[in-house]
Amino acid sequence: MTEAEQLAILRDQIDDIDQTIQKLINQRAQCAQRVAEVKLASGAGDIQFYRPEREAQVLRRVMERNEGPLSDEEMARLFREIMSACLALEEPVKVAFLGPEGTFTQEAALKHFGHSAVAQPMAAIDDVFREVEAGAVAYGVVPVENSTEGVISHTLDSFIDSSLKISGEVVLRIHQYLLVGENTRRDKISRIYSHPSSLAQCRKWLDQHYPSAERIPVSSNAEAARLVKGEWHSAAIAGDMASQLYGLEKIAEKIEDQPDNSTRFLIIGNQEVPGSGDDKTSLMAATRNQPGALHDLLEPFHRHGIDLTRVETRPSKVGAWSYVFFIDFVGHADDDRVRMAMAEVEQRVSDLKILGSYPKGVL
Numbered sequence: 001m002t003e004a005e006q007l008a009i010l011r012d013q014i015d016d017i018d019q020t021i022q023k024l025i026n027q028r029a030q031c032a033q034r035v036a037e038v039k040l041a042s043g044a045g046d047i048q049f050y051r052p053e054r055e056a057q058v059l060r061r062v063m064e065r066n067e068g069p070l071s072d073e074e075m076a077r078l079f080r081e082i083m084s085a086c087l088a089l090e091e092p093v094k095v096a097f098l099g100p101e102g103t104f105t106q107e108a109a110l111k112h113f114g115h116s117a118v119a120q121p122m123a124a125i126d127d128v129f130r131e132v133e134a135g136a137v138a139y140g141v142v143p144v145e146n147s148t149e150g151v152i153s154h155t156l157d158s159f160i161d162s163s164l165k166i167s168g169e170v171v172l173r174i175h176q177y178l179l180v181g182e183n184t185r186r187d188k189i190s191r192i193y194s195h196p197s198s199l200a201q202c203r204k205w206l207d208q209h210y211p212s213a214e215r216i217p218v219s220s221n222a223e224a225a226r227l228v229k230g231e232w233h234s235a236a237i238a239g240d241m242a243s244q245l246y247g248l249e250k251i252a253e254k255i256e257d258q259p260d261n262s263t264r265f266l267i268i269g270n271q272e273v274p275g276s277g278d279d280k281t282s283l284m285a286a287t288r289n290q291p292g293a294l295h296d297l298l299e300p301f302h303r304h305g306i307d308l309t310r311v312e313t314r315p316s317k318v319g320a321w322s323y324v325f326f327i328d329f330v331g332h333a334d335d336d337r338v339r340m341a342m343a344e345v346e347q348r349v350s351d352l353k354i355l356g357s358y359p360k361g362v363l
């Protein structure tokens, strides 16, 4: 058989399969429309079309049953987009993210909600909180910690004065690129712009490759990319999205010092999310200012076998030398042992707020 004949046969098969997939996706979308009708018919005041726990369960199941050759992650990403489109038929989900366009936070928002979400850039973390609090959007996406750089304290501090809840988390592998516009040659770079944390994530690489270039901190990576678009002798450190958005050339790839550099983002909103079977909880606690306060706070978690994934300390804003602890642990607030531990913790602290229970990041 000639190459052309072999290709024609295989492409016929692909056409048939595509037709079947398309029919099935539309059948799935019709089911989602019926789900929306049921939710509307329930007459409840605040209808939740977006269901984070259900989405996590669907994606986990996709990964568990996957037999390849496509990877589990690739398959989950495809289903992520199918679900995003189905949800948009029910009601498009509106999301505010820490902008401008092209930031890693935008990438995180799209990874979490899919490309059918309506995502709006905000100038600052405070603005993301405000936009959700005002009800202009249903959810916000903000960075909370980076594996190289540590916690983003501004995000944690924002919870102190906010009634918003955490309804999800998403972890993004952060790859940094050195980008130039058409006016700059790679051997003529004297200025490198980026967000301070990206400059820090690439410090060793910069010391080695561009020791004498001036490092200029700016408000975001995307802003760095925008600046160098027309400038001479300047480069930006930013992600793939910013590079595409501003049509910049990548002259060096994956320049982050830590190969597993990743950032965790939180999804904030007003929703209480039921258990998905594999959840995390975040809480905020203020202790009385006395010796052993942190030990007393953590002891019930240990006794009830609850796995802590993070403990951060922040100044409480209500007087010098008093602190608020942010604690993440594995489990849902409705789990029996979490309930028991929380009842005990409550006796030992001056203030306790559950910021939310939510599915562990799947993708």
Ligand SMILES: O=C(O)C(=O)C[C@]1(C(=O)O)C=C[C@@H](O)C=C1
Residues within 6 Å of the ligand: 032, 035, 036, 049, 050, 051, 052, 054, 055, 058, 082, 083, 084, 086, 087, 090
């Ligand atoms: O199961 C639901 O509640 C749906 O609305 C359906 C569906 C889906 O497409 O599978 C869509 C949106 C929700 O966020 C979760 C799941």
